[in-house]
Amino acid sequence: MKYDLGTGEEKNWIVAESSFSSSLLGKAEAVMSLGNGYMGLRSAAEEPYVGEVRNLFVAGTFNKSDAQEVSELPNAADVTRMNIFIDGERLDASVRTEDYVRALNLKTAELIRSFIWTTSAGKQVALKFRRFVSLDNLHVIAMKMELEALSDNVDVSVESGVNAQVSNSGAQHFFEGEKRIYDKKYVEMVTRTVESKIDFMFHTVHHVTLAGVELNQPFMRMDRRLIMLSYQGTLMKGQKFSLEKLTTVHTSRDKEFKGMTLQEMRDCALSSLKQCAAEGYEKLFARHARAWEQRVWKLYQLNIESQDDFDILAARFALYHLTAMTPAHDERMGIAAKGLSGEGYQGHSFWDTEMFILPFFIYSNPEVARSLLIYRYLGLEGARKKARSNGYEGAMYPWEAAWPSDGEMAQEWGRVDIVTGKQTKIWTGFIEQHITADVAFAVWQYYMVTADQAFMDDYGYEIILDTARFWTSRLEWDEVSGQYCINDVIGPDEYKEHVDNNAFTNYFAHFNIQLAMEYYSNLKESDSDVFHRLNELLDLEHAMEAWMKCIDKIYLPQPGEGLVIPQDDTYLTKRIIDLTKYKNQTHVNTIFEDYSLEQLSDIQVSKQTDLMILFYWLEDRFTNDVKIANYNYYEPKTIHDSSLSLSTHAILANDLGDRSLAYRLFRQACEIDLGPEMKSSDLGMHTASIGGIWQVIVMGFAGIRMLHGELRINPELPEHWNKLEFMINWQGQRLELEITADQLVVKATEQVPVKLDVYGKEYCFDDVLTVSLTEARGED
Structure with missing residues (x-):
């Protein structure tokens, strides 16, 4: 290449x-x-x-x-x-x-x-x-x-x-x-x-x-x-x-x-x-190229001035594929895990969309984000069907989704076990349940960034409230600890099956229920029409009683020795082996040449680290010391066999001050498809990684985050980047940003007042804001 x-x-x-x-x-x-x-x-x-x-x-x-x-x-x-x-x-x-x-x-x-x-x-x-x-x-x-x-x-x-x-x-x-x-x-x-x-x-x-x-x-x-x-x-x-x-x-x-x-x-x-024949190739191509110029390159205005040309090429490659693979024309359709570029995963939609791809559209093209979330709203039919079939209430989203009303589409059998020679059962469709909270989280994130109240009234509240109903029916009371647990699940780290109290799952379920309680109170007080409609549909008053009963008793794993949070109840008790061979692998899944999935369950090795994703999306719930301690503990045990992993680790590394490691991981994320490994993309593009490339650039290096409905920008560019330019939409207004090593410039294109935080200092403006990053960081 x-x-x-x-x-x-x-x-x-x-x-x-x-x-x-x-x-x-x-x-x-x-x-x-x-x-x-x-x-x-x-x-x-x-x-x-x-x-x-x-x-x-x-x-x-x-x-x-x-x-x-x-x-x-x-x-x-x-x-x-x-x-x-x-x-x-x-x-x-x-x-x-x-x-x-x-x-x-x-x-x-x-x-x-x-x-x-x-x-x-x-x-x-x-x-x-x-x-x-x-x-x-x-x-x-x-x-x-x-x-x-x-x-x-x-x-x-x-x-x-x-x-x-x-x-x-x-x-x-x-x-x-x-x-x-x-x-x-x-x-x-x-x-x-x-x-x-x-x-x-x-x-x-x-x-x-x-x-x-x-x-x-x-x-x-x-x-x-x-x-x-x-x-x-x-x-x-x-x-x-x-x-x-x-x-x-x-x-x-x-x-x-x-x-x-x-x-x-x-x-x-x-x-x-x-009609096309009357025009011919050249005229059709001219209109096609103009559509790309207007709808993609002029719209997103992403530019990187780097000493390494590969960086801007990789960014453009990401925008290209995000456009090519997204059914922006029809809200009945989601994004497949391989986009439309290969047969891998049968064209099904996973949590990849909500956690790795959707943020790009939320900030860059909210209309498309809205369409993708309406797909999940239409999927409530299949989610409720799955919940009922498993003995639960509410909406339990399928791990793999196809046509929205179909319900769970995950396959039941997968690769051959290297030890037994038998086909391995795929448990994700049964017990990888965090996707239900992931969808609710994505709805909340969209609302906070866009302030699209009509979407919430028509679709969003119903998703959040009904997914919260699922979680209360899913919780299990533990008499010994006096807490509610979530047992027998798979977290984002799919090398650990049938675990109890997966930290990512528990924290996100707690977030989902807490959010539902907040919206229940807000709607009951301020929007009686929406409240009565949803109350009649979902029996919200009964649901609220259940939420209040459990919310303060859900087990949330806490930092222990060395400030390390247990990924699940048993992860820290597993044996530790030398993972150098697999950390340096040229292609993924080489560990399965030596171990079965059952054997991996007894080793401290992760496909991707749940805690890193948790720290990224719920960052305000953990101190910096805890993040550093857990990054240092789990990163050496993570072999990044998931294409979703590298971008998150890059963002966390940048947050924690290791800019060289952050860029190195960013480069590795780009090279999942653009790198020298000639077999990595045979089954199709790694769409979550494509979304992750944009996230590392904008959420990582540019430091764009939404916290409690407020906008924060803490830029830390790679040392060899001279300038980063891009746009975001913030609560209905387009903001155009230019970042260098020592300066941030933000233009409010519609001159609507904006409030944002830069390194802990609040700024309000309605035209152009220029911030000296050297001063903002408190540097000499």
């Missing part, structure tokens, strides 16, 4: 590979994936290779391939493959290739690939491929291919179309469907998912020229789940073969199709394709 190929205006905008290996396909397929939130397209090459993964996902189109399987995003028809032959020889970029470059331009969200290929007979041809998934028209995939005969005359044959002979790792999600070709030009394939009965409509058109002359009489081939058109001819030396391919993708789940018949949907989709 190369990150320094961009020059001029493209400097620090290009993610590229400068050589091609057919045995290392997944890295570029994932990190260069294209998307617009409606759909995501994995960036497999046009020509096919053994081991490739060709994925096209449309957000929210979940389906079960079989009654025994969990619902997952189905791999839709492949529209990018082309069978390319030169003098009858299939194109293979892994041999006899020169000047190979495949590059994703983050600024324009266009994938470009070019190289010179030599046939086995010694003839040279130059090829260039371009591709984008439109942010302007969410249904459009556009491709362009140019082939030039460099040294000799050559015969060219290119076959392209719609190939529905695809699956999810062997699982078939679609019926055969219908196939049409209109006017020997417009290709149509309509398929339907086998269980959820969602109709997919694919329409494709080609515009092909040979030496400037249009080829409009293709050979047409139909097979099972396949429609292909072939174009061929002879190129004289110096002549070019050009193929433009435009594809539209629609489904019956699209909002604009509500109430339409299938035929009406097909007609609309075909009409949309014809």
Whole structure:
């Protein structure tokens, strides 16, 4: 992978590979994936290779391939493959290739690939491929291919179309469907998912020229789940073969199709394709690039002046993928743990969204944050279903969520146990329950930052109150200690299963209940309409009695010897081993080559440290001495096998004054996908880590935090950063910030009064605030 190929205006905008290996396909397929939130397209090459993964996902189109399987995003028809032959020889970029470059331009969200290929007979041809998934028209995939005969005359044959002979790792999600070709030009394939009965409509058109002359009489081939058109001819030396391919993708789940018949949907989709065909690749691309400029780069205005160019490239890479993977167009859909870039985790949403991705949208694009939280509100149906099935009250959010009403979607069986050779049971869907409080916390954070009262009245209060009802039914009274406990859970550290009193879970459950009590009192006193509606729905008066009974008796693990807080009841009693080998690993999960998960339960080793996440989000509940003591105790025992881990540790390291370690961990977080490990992204992007990159920059280095509804900014930039610029939204107003080593400048764009805290000193302003950080820190 190369990150320094961009020059001029493209400097620090290009993610590229400068050589091609057919045995290392997944890295570029994932990190260069294209998307617009409606759909995501994995960036497999046009020509096919053994081991490739060709994925096209449309957000929210979940389906079960079989009654025994969990619902997952189905791999839709492949529209990018082309069978390319030169003098009858299939194109293979892994041999006899020169000047190979495949590059994703983050600024324009266009994938470009070019190289010179030599046939086995010694003839040279130059090829260039371009591709984008439109942010302007969410249904459009556009491709362009140019082939030039460099040294000799050559015969060219290119076959392209719609190939529905695809699956999810062997699982078939679609019926055969219908196939049409209109006017020997417009290709149509309509398929339907086998269980959820969602109709997919694919329409494709080609515009092909040979030496400037249009080829409009293709050979047409139909097979099972396949429609292909072939174009061929002879190129004289110096002549070019050009193929433009435009594809539209629609489904019956699209909002604009509500109430339409299938035929009406097909007609609309075909009409949309014809409009695109009238414009062509270049005009469509210009509108797409303009959409990225206006909706992303100008909106977020993130800039880093660093002595290391990788830093700004990584930041832009994060913003690119946060945009590509987020279904901002539809509140019925959440963000998948791999975005729309791979089959990993079946397209399900986890706590990754609320704790690692949502903060970016809360501060940078509240409208999208609101949509993602409405998805969780719609998910109350599934959460209540899960609570009832487990014998609890209220709303118990699924560990893995798909369509909001579905409930729990976690798989039950996973990897093979290295010791027993048997398949390991996955307990997360049963007992990793902190996600319920995580969702409530995210609602509260959104409200505090945005002051969106309408959201709370319509959605937010109900989530917080009903999740609190779950926790009171989940608590277990311990007669010996005289406290309420939460037993048999998994915390964020998933290497510790079936633990009692996981600190993260207990503190967040306590927070959830405490927040519900506060909102109960506020609503009863100040908003009788909302209170009566929710009281009738949730029996709040009875719930309040239960909350008052338990709130002061919930067991919250406290600092003990050396100020260390026990992660759970037994963690500190486990044996300690030398973890150097795993701390220095080049890829995750190497510890499973030596230990089973059951054995890890008896060792002081963490996938990620619960306490660090707790200190980050509930920072005001712990003293600095306690944070330092626990960081020093748990960090050496954390092997960061979770992609969520590094960003949190980086933020805490920066908070605690270790700026060099903070940057080193930030760099490692960036390199989960952008680093040299060529297998790390095979299953798709690490979306939580992508959100974590932004958090380290803004919440960590810039020191942006919301505490008790107040804004705090305590900047501590890496030593090699000269300037950091970005924007946030604070309670309805856009703030533009510029931070250097010794100065903070904040501009209130709408000149609405703002109050904020900088290193313990309160500032009030309504235009531009300039603060000397040297003075604010009390430095000489």
